[in-house]
Amino acid sequence: MISLTLRFIFFLLMLAYGCETAFAKDTLYLYNWNNYIADETIQRFEVRCACRIKQSYYSDNEEMLAKVEAGAVGYDILVPTGNTVETLIRQAALKPLDKTKLPHLANMKPAFLNAWYDPGNVYSVPYAYSITLIGYNINKLRALDLPTDSWALIFEPKYLQKLKGRVTVLNSQKELMSAAMKYLGYSIQDRDMRKWEQAKALILRAKPYWAAFSNNTYIKDLAIGNIWVAHGYSNDMFRAREDARSAGRPFSISYFTPKEGAVLAVDNMVLHRSGQQTALAHRFIDFMLEGENSASLSNMIGAGNPNQDAMSLIQPEIARDPNIFPTAELLKNLEMIRDFEPRERRILGRMWIEIKVR
């Protein structure tokens, strides 16, 4: 009896040890949004630099901040949105970039450089951007003849009655409340808490009609047809449209940027101070700055592209899509999220708890 157990334990240890050693080669740890880089791009980089990329995913900046705070060790590259870059800089959690190793930085469109959150791009380099908008099931909405141009679709009970249990919204305090502020016509930089209270009231009024808060399952749910309207990121909606088409679903998915304006999220590559592979990280950032690789972000994932060099390589119908490359006048009412003072953040945090709990 005892020998049986010992043999069993020995066997398990060997098996486990086997799996572990296979990946001792130098490995670059990338902590990125889910569905924000094509596998094919990853493989090309691994082949070029003879290394391994170990990816972890997050679906909200807050989640990434919390996880990094909880177990900060080992991540070389993070891809935070603008406001989160500012937070990480204030936390002194980043390593400055060595520009000399980034020859392709010149490809970057000037408008995206020298951003308010990282003047002089000391720590960050733009990676891609997305717009937080509304994706929908064309057939269903045409049948219900619902408007496809305004936030009212997910905030007005008169539309929501027809969509009861078929709508999901982002499980992110900043994104959802900003969308509500936009619908009310306010700027999302506004520090007047009374306006945010109105946004909270608006959300609470619409909440009973929504099916769920979801940061990622909405891609699959839209493609399968469980839900018909989703509040989410433009690249995710692109993915949902592709999934539905490739799976041969009897409907198609589309998405629009509401006329009242929306949140623009410019995501940037940064080096976390606890990363070991600094040299390899720089090569990866530079690799992503090359026109061809950056173009794959738009062609395969439908993300907005800050890279000038890549514009020529992007497929025409994606380049023309205003939800991926917004026109100048649309850009006017796109705003980026900024972090507020801790005191205000706590008040908003408490509002968010009320939204979730009421």
Place this chain on the structure above:
Amino acid sequence: MAMHIDIPVIAKGGLTLLEMRNVCRRFGDVVTADNVSFTIEVGEFFSLVGPSGCGKTTLLRMIAGFDSPDSGDILLDGKSLLRVPPEERPIHTVFQSYALFPHLTVAQNVAFPLRMKGYSQHTINTRTAEVLMHVALIGKADYLPQALSGGERQRVALARAIADLPRILLLDEPLAALDAKLREQMQVELISLQRKLGITFVFVTHSQAEALSLSQRIGVMTQGRIEQIDDPARIYGFPKNRFVADFIGHCTLVSASVTAIHASYLSLATEKLGQILAPVTTAVCVGQQGWLALRPEQLRIGRVGEFSHFPNRVRGKVDDFLYIGDVTTYIIELDSGLRVETMLANSAPGRVHFFDEGEVVELAWPAEVGCFLHE
């Protein structure tokens, strides 16, 4: 609904209450009831005795309804019980392990049958108090079974079974788990209770002493067959065959053959005891082979020549003796090698035995002693 309780008249040798008619039952190749037929009268204390595994408990379970015979019938007041489930039969059982309901107090246990019949709470309370008086457990009404002693638990099991005055009470070796002193006390109580309530008792036990002392009629069973049904004196005095003689009480069995039949006695030729005179038994013919059964207490032990007036005399030496307090049993080894058991009351205080080991003694007994058995 008030409960009408009439104390049934104790009929002596009266009406047949329960009849077993050609009941057969087998478990695989083991026969537990082999064409059993007997009747039990109203108000009788009937015992079923036999070695363990002789089928007496199966018989009891068939009467209670937990088991049904392969063939034959069981009749109560002339009506067949086969289709009647246990809960419908006016028959209750006192189990050997008592089977008291652990989560109910003594009073609630006793009240259980009454509650099942839907009597009013008032009737239940009065009847329960009354029954607890019978078994002297009034003080323990609110105790849980695990807080009681063995004797008390046994009495609760008894009280519970007689609470709603069943027509028949089956007792499955109820006293087996008690110590000797307590068992004697309970035996007395059982008899007085049976007389007071007049309920027909069917008492199953493997202890023949208990059966002899308690019952008005005894059925001796072995391998699923009833060997003999009779009152205790005849069972002990005139056993029908070797098994009954050997099982009930102690006795020495000697093979014998009839040499002559006289008016008041038989003369038998036995190879171990020589020529013996024994009482007449019916349906015997000269030359019949059989067995002579001698009860130890009927043999007189003394010095050689002391009992010249007895016809049957044999000589032997004291091989061993067993002191049991009031009597001492002597094992006498006869010249012919037969070992015979006899006993002598210790009338003189302090004397452990009257004969020493190896001393030559003589055993003698009158012609009326012994019993010639056919098979």
Place this chain on the structure above:
Amino acid sequence: MRGQRKWGASYMNNPIVSKKKWHKQARIDRITQWIVSVPPHLFLVFFLVLPACIMVLASLRYPGEFGGLAPLWKTPGIHGVAGLTLENYRFVLGDLVFVEILLKSAWIAFITTLLCLVLAYPLALLIAHRPKRQRELMVLFVILPFACNFLIRIYAWIIILGPFNLLYSPFAVIIGMVYVHLPLMVLPLYTNLEKHDPLLLDAARDLGAHAWQRFWHLTFPLSLSGIFAGSALVFIPALGMFAVPELLGGTGDIMIGNLIKEQFLESRDWPFGATLSLLLTVTVLAVAQFSARFTQRELT
């Protein structure tokens, strides 16, 4: 931690053992007791009691600038809040919404326990009355769903409920909760029912009790301790569950577990998360105390 020594104590008061041998033996015994009991005590105190105290302490502090906890002492030079505060408790108790969500979680856990009981009891009763060989097999088939990972069992329901538009609804949450917790209810019930002495049922039947009466007056009362053990085994984990409501629940189906998880892993307000966790702990202790009092009356 003074343990009364029982191991081999009997020889101690045996006069004929020589004094010297007796002392040596006592010393060996003392060492053995130490070897056996210190390591587990140490590990559990260090990794269970201490963390619990830290959690209580955390609930009394301010949240850090970027998540985590603000420093305990006011160190010069570093701005921002420090020291202890009852702010979290004022916020939790000030607003009834948190007690509301606790009650809602308790309500969902209660319904789950009830449904598990209604489904598990007949099954346990049936298994307890089957012959030995069949019994082990049927119990094994109850445990088997535990073989596959808890998340996969939830995911199975995502696939099933999705097309019927039942997903993201309280109904889905209840189905998921019952599905995950059902085996936990069957086992204690089965072990209790299996211990019932069949002779008691014969005795009850002999005393005139019909099938339903036998169940109501005998089997059910005796299985009460099994029912309470099973209910506690389902209710307490169900109260703290967050994966099922998150994957299957809709906007209105948030439980206290989700709120706690969100404080720690999304809105980075650890003190408030710790306070909610304590609120949950107090509820669990109350429930455990209540059910322990019933299972204490071990009858059979």
Place this chain on the structure above:
Amino acid sequence: MRTSATLWSIALLVYMFLYIPLAVVVLFSFNNSELNAQWVGFTTRWYTVLLEDSDMLAAAGNSLLIATMSSVFSTLLGTMAGIAMHEYKFRLLPALVLAPVAMPEILLGIALLLFFRQVLDLTLGFWSILIAHMTFSLGAVAMIVQSRLTGMDKNVVEAARDLGANPWQAFRYVMLPLIMPAVTAGFLVAFTLSIDDFVITFFNAGVSIKTLPLQIYSMIKVAVTPEVNAVSTLLMAVTLTLIALASRIVPDAIHKFRTD
């Protein structure tokens, strides 16, 4: 007792309720479409995708390594705790052993997360998960060993001491062989608890290490492809054989020594 038809029908209903979802999961692992919407065609490509998925294999490896180590250590400590609780009447130990099993996992997860980050400043990863797993599986082993000891004839060990064995010999030659089935059962339970744990690992895993449940969670939340079904089916098969193994060797062993 006459088991009525209603009992059988409810039992059948419960078994179907337990097994239909699992059947669906296994069925869709062979579905030839990215989405689990409806049946398209039979394929085994998800299994090939699974075997090439390095993250999954790494997660499986981590899970196995952690589960093995945690159950070995917790069986060791748990057996000690079980014996200590049985031999010496401690008041604190039973409560400590019961607490992690009795309270919702989220509380234990949070407490450990705070403790590791605030007190030990241990970055969450392999060791934090290992310790977390040991905390709750130690309790399970201790309870199994203790219940085995209470079921055992008490004066067997005293008889050994009486015949001149010192505590260690009494343990080694009498107590250990007798409780070995319980220790093995404890190990298997600890192993299953550890490999199956999600909630506590979720809070204490940090970022750098992934166990199987976490990998499955992220797959369910994010890129949900039938690969999840494939890994679920394989996991079911592995744990199934483990339980069958445990249920075969342990009860027979326990029956052999049962001394009612």
